[in-house]
Amino acid sequence: MQDLNTLLLVTHVHMRLGPNGLQIDDQTAAGLRQWCRHFDRVSFYGILTQGPSTSAWVDTNEGILGQKLRLFGLPQGYGPAAMLRALPAVRRQFRSAIPQHSHLCFTLGTVLGDWPFVAALEAIRQKRRYSAWIDRVEPPIIRSRAAGSPLKRLAAELWLPPAQGLIRHALRQSAVALLQGGDTFEYYARSAPDPHCTYDIHTHADEQIDAASLAAKQARILSGAPLEIIYPGRATAMKGPFEWLETLQALHRADVPFRATWIGDGPDLPALLDKAKQLGLGGMVTFPGFEGRRNVLLDRLKAADLLLFCHKTPESARCLIEALVCGCPIVGYDSAYPRGLVAQHGGGRFTPQGDPKALAQAVLSLHRDRAALSALVGAAAQSGRLYTEDAVYAHRAELMQRA
Template sequence: MSLPELSRIPPGQALLIFGDASSVHTQRWAREMVARGHVVVVATRLPAPIEGVAAVVPLHPGRDGAGWFRALPAVRRLARTLQPRIVHGHYVTGYGLWAAACGWGPVVQTAWGSDILVTPRESALMRRIVGWSLRRADLMTADSQDALDAMALHGDGAVAPRHEILWGADTDRFVPAPIASTAGIADEHGPFRILSLRSWELNYNIDVLIDALAQVRAARPGRVVTLALLGGGPDAEALKARAAAAGLDDAAVRFTGRVGDAAMVAAMQAADVSVSVPSSDATSVSLLESLACGLPVIASDLPANRRWVPPEAGRIVPPRDVAALREALLALIDDPATCRAMAVHNRALALREASRRVQMDRMDALYRQLPPSGPRGLRETVR
């Protein structure tokens, strides 16, 4: 949809999301808000179709850093044309800059994790950009308390309210396997199936999981132990080479890559444990979906994970500790009764606290409490 066509949307009606349209998280958020009556427009550098939205608007497609700044005139033209009811930056660096600089408001800023927990520590420039973007917000959200605390720290002087809003799990779709499932959790002598849903890139430590699997199989030579990797990502070839070097063939490690929700649910229902051991993370959607499917969880020792993975839910390990991960896996392999108890606990926890429907209802209510829309000046300089 072109800018003239966007002008057909009545002023003060649209929810303008600046975010990665190719991300399943952006897509889910947008669809949830469409379902709640919002007219949603997504402006993005990574265009992809999103069912139900009024438009996906590509702006300087690509990933280069300079493109964020070159796109600013187009960002401001889009906001002037659309005159949105709400502007929402999804990912404080980049898209959050666009939301803060578009010249319209109210502005919502949502941190995704590394954008607030890691990137501001990388350079003084990024700290200044993040701080400037947050100080222009009328509302800030994140999916973990440590991310909210970081927003307060880096947005020094920002007065907008901060709320924990989870991406949440679709607890109607992500459900445990039927009782008659043949998954190893129901059979202490059957295969034990490990599942990872995280991306194949440095932060998620898939190499550590591969090394731990090799050690687990060596420690339990009489047990079939396998790993399914569903994340996909840029380190695929390096990780395949690492698995081969560790003596793990295609039967031991399946590099499945990214799949849709239905295939993901099927993989979870066939698994015995979900492993998520990133070095940095806020609340992981895949972790919540694992809980919803009644899977025991092994997670890295991060504030967001500690909330969701107490001893009755799974095991916490240091992010890059192969030995600790090996021992956590062996403990679950050797104790199917505890695994079954964790499965029951985790499904109940997801229903009680991690439902996407409940979280998006909360977000919709926060949207509707925001002040009226209108133009915003850009008098404050980045400092």
């Protein structure tokens, strides 16, 4: 029997077993609190994981989560053998759960080890409406990860066409598609009967930069002080960390005074530190590592003059929205996602993909025209007011309730 307004949400999110039951990371918990506000009951399926993690884990047995949320941990299935072993039991779970919920939402990924895709197939078999949620464009990310291995590249090229065909099949059968950011929307919208561009953010109205802090930042910029440049994210190939350094090197050669900070850990961080020293940027660039304190990260963004990014793949990076909320312009490689974020009020400058020299030239022009940079800061803050957790989750909940 279906309850009046219940949600079955099947995802790739990791969860773990804690002392009080299953735990999820703090940002997923924030999202689930929102879903619990919009639905009478939420059943959330994720991937049960073990081992060390930098996530801030949260119990779910108290408050609104304890009242309305049920968590279910699925086995890891990222490999043909692992998926085939677990598939019969997982399908039985979905076969039983789907009729018990009035609304269904599945976060589609890459098919292999993709339990949301399996849930979508079961919903199709039961002739149920569902919403399909896609966070990012997977093929370029998979190709980027396989770039260093000819065998992995070959496997990716053999696997991606049929896998993407199956994902598009699930999209075509959906009632509503929630496509995160402009890049994802551009890539998948043609395959969905009712596509919508959505966003995922966990900032609140009281976290937006205040008028006094905004004015102080603009005054400092107009004074000609060294540029404060920031990037918060993992040091991985898809983030373009070495092109980020190339851009800074070009600025240094052009005698632009700046201080730059990359906040985050990741597999490329040691090599990034070495490269910064080789380029003579050791005194101008700092790498403080992972920062788990949200208030500290937002304060750093509020203090920065611009977020410099060199994303190599089409992704809907949350840090770009957080920067706008903090009155920090986003300056980096062009794609539909950042363009869409600032389409209404401005607050960004974008240059062609893979061209650090062009990106450095854009920053140089802002350095030379401090009035333009000050105006860009104001526009960024105005764009940031569009993005609050309450607003974006209300929008997505309304879309889910159509299915």
